Amino acid sequence: MSYQAPLPRFLFLRTAVVAMVFTTVFVAGFSLLPIGNTEVNAALPFFTTCSPPCAEKFDSFSMLPTGWTATLATGQAGDLPWKTVTTDRVSFPNSVFAGGPSHISDNWLTSKTFFGISSDAVLSFSRKNQLETSFDGMVLEISIDNGPFVDIVTAGGSFTAGGYNAILGSTSPISGRFAWTGDTGSFMTTSISLKSSGTPRSFTFRWRVVTDVSVPSTGAFIDNVTLTEVPANDNFSNALPLLGVSGVVFGSNVAATKEPFEQSIAGTVGSGSVWYSWQAPTTGRYVFTTYGSTFNTLLAVYTGSNVQGTQVASNDDDGLMCFEAMRQSRVAFNTVAGVIYHIAVDGRFDNGDIKLRWGRSATINVRPTTVSSTSGGGADGSRLDGDICTVSNSIFSFGDIPTGGSYSVSIKAPNGYSYSAANENPSTSPLTGDVTLIYYLRTPAYAISGRITNLPSNDMTGVTVMCVSNNGGLVSLPANIAILAPYVIFECRGLPANAEYVVTPSKLGYTFQPASKLVQLFGNVDIGLVPATASSHTISGRVTQPNGTTGVSGVTVALSGSQTASTSTGSNGNYSFTVLHGGNYSLTPSNSNSTFTPLSRSFSNVTVDQTGDFTAAFILQLILDESGQVAAVDSMLHTRDPFPVINSANVLNQGVVRNTRVAIFLSNFQLGPGELSSSVVINLVGSNSQTYDIPAEDVRTTSNPAFTQVIFRLPDTLSPGTCTLFVKARGLTSNIGAIRIKA
Numbered sequence: 001m002s003y004q005a006p007l008p009r010f011l012f013l014r015t016a017v018v019a020m021v022f023t024t025v026f027v028a029g030f031s032l033l034p035i036g037n038t039e040v041n042a043a044l045p046f047f048t049t050c051s052p053p054c055a056e057k058f059d060s061f062s063m064l065p066t067g068w069t070a071t072l073a074t075g076q077a078g079d080l081p082w083k084t085v086t087t088d089r090v091s092f093p094n095s096v097f098a099g100g101p102s103h104i105s106d107n108w109l110t111s112k113t114f115f116g117i118s119s120d121a122v123l124s125f126s127r128k129n130q131l132e133t134s135f136d137g138m139v140l141e142i143s144i145d146n147g148p149f150v151d152i153v154t155a156g157g158s159f160t161a162g163g164y165n166a167i168l169g170s171t172s173p174i175s176g177r178f179a180w181t182g183d184t185g186s187f188m189t190t191s192i193s194l195k196s197s198g199t200p201r202s203f204t205f206r207w208r209v210v211t212d213v214s215v216p217s218t219g220a221f222i223d224n225v226t227l228t229e230v231p232a233n234d235n236f237s238n239a240l241p242l243l244g245v246s247g248v249v250f251g252s253n254v255a256a257t258k259e260p261f262e263q264s265i266a267g268t269v270g271s272g273s274v275w276y277s278w279q280a281p282t283t284g285r286y287v288f289t290t291y292g293s294t295f296n297t298l299l300a301v302y303t304g305s306n307v308q309g310t311q312v313a314s315n316d317d318d319g320l321m322c323f324e325a326m327r328q329s330r331v332a333f334n335t336v337a338g339v340i341y342h343i344a345v346d347g348r349f350d351n352g353d354i355k356l357r358w359g360r361s362a363t364i365n366v367r368p369t370t371v372s373s374t375s376g377g378g379a380d381g382s383r384l385d386g387d388i389c390t391v392s393n394s395i396f397s398f399g400d401i402p403t404g405g406s407y408s409v410s411i412k413a414p415n416g417y418s419y420s421a422a423n424e425n426p427s428t429s430p431l432t433g434d435v436t437l438i439y440y441l442r443t444p445a446y447a448i449s450g451r452i453t454n455l456p457s458n459d460m461t462g463v464t465v466m467c468v469s470n471n472g473g474l475v476s477l478p479a480n481i482a483i484l485a486p487y488v489i490f491e492c493r494g495l496p497a498n499a500e501y502v503v504t505p506s507k508l509g510y511t512f513q514p515a516s517k518l519v520q521l522f523g524n525v526d527i528g529l530v531p532a533t534a535s536s537h538t539i540s541g542r543v544t545q546p547n548g549t550t551g552v553s554g555v556t557v558a559l560s561g562s563q564t565a566s567t568s569t570g571s572n573g574n575y576s577f578t579v580l581h582g583g584n585y586s587l588t589p590s591n592s593n594s595t596f597t598p599l600s601r602s603f604s605n606v607t608v609d610q611t612g613d614f615t616a617a618f619i620l621q622l623i624l625d626e627s628g629q630v631a632a633v634d635s636m637l638h639t640r641d642p643f644p645v646i647n648s649a650n651v652l653n654q655g656v657v658r659n660t661r662v663a664i665f666l667s668n669f670q671l672g673p674g675e676l677s678s679s680v681v682i683n684l685v686g687s688n689s690q691t692y693d694i695p696a697e698d699v700r701t702t703s704n705p706a707f708t709q710v711i712f713r714l715p716d717t718l719s720p721g722t723c724t725l726f727v728k729a730r731g732l733t734s735n736i737g738a739i740r741i742k743a
Helices: none
Strands: 002-004 018-021 025-027 030-032 037-041 054-056 069-074 083-085 095-100 105-117 121-130 137-144 158-161 188-194 201-211 217-229 240-242 247-252 274-279 284-289 297-303 310-315 330-335 340-347 353-369 381-386 390-392 397-402 407-412 418-421 435-443 445-453 464-469 476-478 480-484 487-496 499-506 510-512 517-521 525-534 536-544 556-561 565-568 574-580 585-590 594-597 601-603 614-618 661-667 681-685 691-695 698-701 707-713 721-729 737-741
Touching: 095 105, 095 201, 105 217, 121 137, 121 201, 201 217, 240 247, 247 274, 274 353, 284 297, 284 397, 297 330, 310 330, 340 353, 353 381, 353 407, 381 397, 390 397, 407 435, 435 487, 445 499, 445 517, 464 487, 476 487, 487 499, 499 510, 499 525, 517 525, 536 585, 556 574, 565 574, 574 585, 661 721, 691 707
Parallel strands: 002 247, 240 274, 353 435, 445 525, 536 614
Antiparallel strands: 018 037, 037 069, 054 217, 069 105, 083 095, 095 217, 105 201, 121 188, 121 217, 137 201, 158 188, 247 353, 274 340, 284 330, 284 353, 297 310, 297 340, 353 397, 381 390, 381 407, 418 435, 445 487, 464 476, 464 499, 480 487, 499 517, 510 525, 536 574, 556 565, 556 585, 585 601, 594 614, 661 707, 681 691, 681 721, 698 707, 721 737
């Protein structure tokens, strides 16, 4: 699972055209210039909306940013309001500056208005002041919801870094107030915590530099102003819940604070922590990491109901890591299903964006091999990249990797060596559990060559030679084939070394001695002469009725593949083909009166004689009994054969024609509308080989609709003995059966 909390981002503001407005007044007989000297942006709105996080580095132009104003409230001729300068700064190229003259002055820098602040916030900026100690100074004031400006502390703010350092003396225009005064020497960071009122508010900030009547000073510089709301999960009690076996969440510890009694992490106090809670879904080993965060993280896991709970695991910098991830953290610990764990992410010296990932602990094993799956090959180590980044110089195993992340592995090898991942390697994107990844040596590479003899006219047509690595076939390459009389020569090039290969030549209609050869490859190898011998084989079989014993004649069997041919089955259903050695063949039986099982048979790389049988089922099926006799009865007497041709004892049939009527049965057949019974013909062959085509006298469906009864009359001249018969209808011919005739 993955979800994202808001990330603090700094908004850098740009300025446009600027105008200067001057007003002159006279006080106590001397000129104070210019009262109300204000630098504003005339092309854009005086205030522009910015919801935290917001930032201003004063680096976009040489004038104040949009919505910021500089006002010289009190001063003399030649005094200037706050302005951008390049002489001293934190971020290139600008900061803002107010001078420190040797007379009374009050110089204001007023920020744009920041709207919609509904939670605790932190204002931070860099300052460098070089002011006469205790007489000249700088203060910070705030206007809340466009109210009057008051000192930041009076309004409820509290310094967390770089607060006021002295009270200004009686000659200062703001005597008696705490302020920044004296010489800082370099830029310092000031941070002020602003507590939430629970409802959205707007803030406007004003920096004031004031001087008294004597001793000039350099002045004050301001740079890198940021206003950031405190993260919602700043406190333990507001921990952000994490769900599931694995996942990733994004956040920030910018403006985060430390709670009273909060524990150190890996021996470090930290700069400001945020909290997450997670209920273990199972008992087992789990991993949390901050890989992908933008700052030097601290990471700890606790049990208990407050910040003084039991610290289960903690980490500052993970062990052997990639250079670009040297400041990230990882903890692994054993969980108990159902227990709630609290996770703290802190900064060692700074803050920034957080990427927190968790999942079950898994191990990624790396196995460098040759293409014959033997160990070795000269690998120096392996590297794991992705949602965690660790490098190993000699150990080919990475433990405590969180599932759910995506990872990749590469092999470190000396010059001249390279490795490739095996195709059958399991996926690590995402990782679902322990895996073993195989990487096989690709270089250095060599060649295997040889010469084939005894091919007529050095015929290289259809000659192939395959070089396949032993034990798994990770590499399979065809050889280049050429004629160099009196030989057909071959060469497999680019085979990874330190491995065994099976070299197998082939050509349709030929065998080779040896059929294949095992070669150990540590350099180029010539396996010498490989004699070829012409060879053929037979593919034969039988087509039978479903009883498996009665052959079916007249079935066409087609041969396709490396050769094409056709033949018909004989009287007992047999067929046979002569085929070339090494060929691939398919057999397909066909007959308009039958269906076949199977529909076809295939034979690949035929190197010995093959057998393929088929079963034929007639479309027009004459029903036979277990002995192969036709299931026939006297239609009047319902007696089985042998039948008399003329049955004088049949008292049920007293007509002129007293020949026996025989009832036989068909499956897969019914008369259509308007179709006559006489359209069904019984072909009867007597014991003396005389043939009769007898139209049926009656054709009707039995009580079982799967069968049809056919009645025909025995001919007068039919000889006694065994007769054979089959049925013809609609161009189809049924299977053959026998009935017996009495003398």
